[in-house]
Amino acid sequence: MANFHFSIPIDVRYGDLDPQWHVNNSRFLTYLEHARMAYVTQLGLFKGNNFFEFNLIVADIHITYLAPIKLGQPVRVWLRTERIGNKSLTYVYEIRDDETQQVLAKAETIMVTYDYHQQQSIPVPETWRNAISALEGVDFTQKP
16 A cells, blocks of 8 residues: 555445345445545545535546455545646545455546536646645646
């Protein structure tokens, strides 16, 4: 986990399971979303009170499922910002067993900074670049 500076535990719920008694693939998306919201909230980029002011929209998602997740399994999602472009951010995730550190899934999302009022993409705000750079220890302040 050398490259990850943020993580959040996930409670695996009975309703997350499919008939094979492991977490349904669609729930992995929910786990990523939960981590993403916690990440931007911790960074102070979103206060959680008005989703029209939450200037991110999902553009692309890729998940590689490596092992099943079972009810009661201690799970944690690790997240980092891999890249910041002019109007997009790339997040990389690992979903791990919190006790063994076994990687259960890897994922990547491309997020676009988006103004929901104007219905168009916008440049990544400088405040976002600065906050993410400080957390990740990577200089994202220079635009590509």
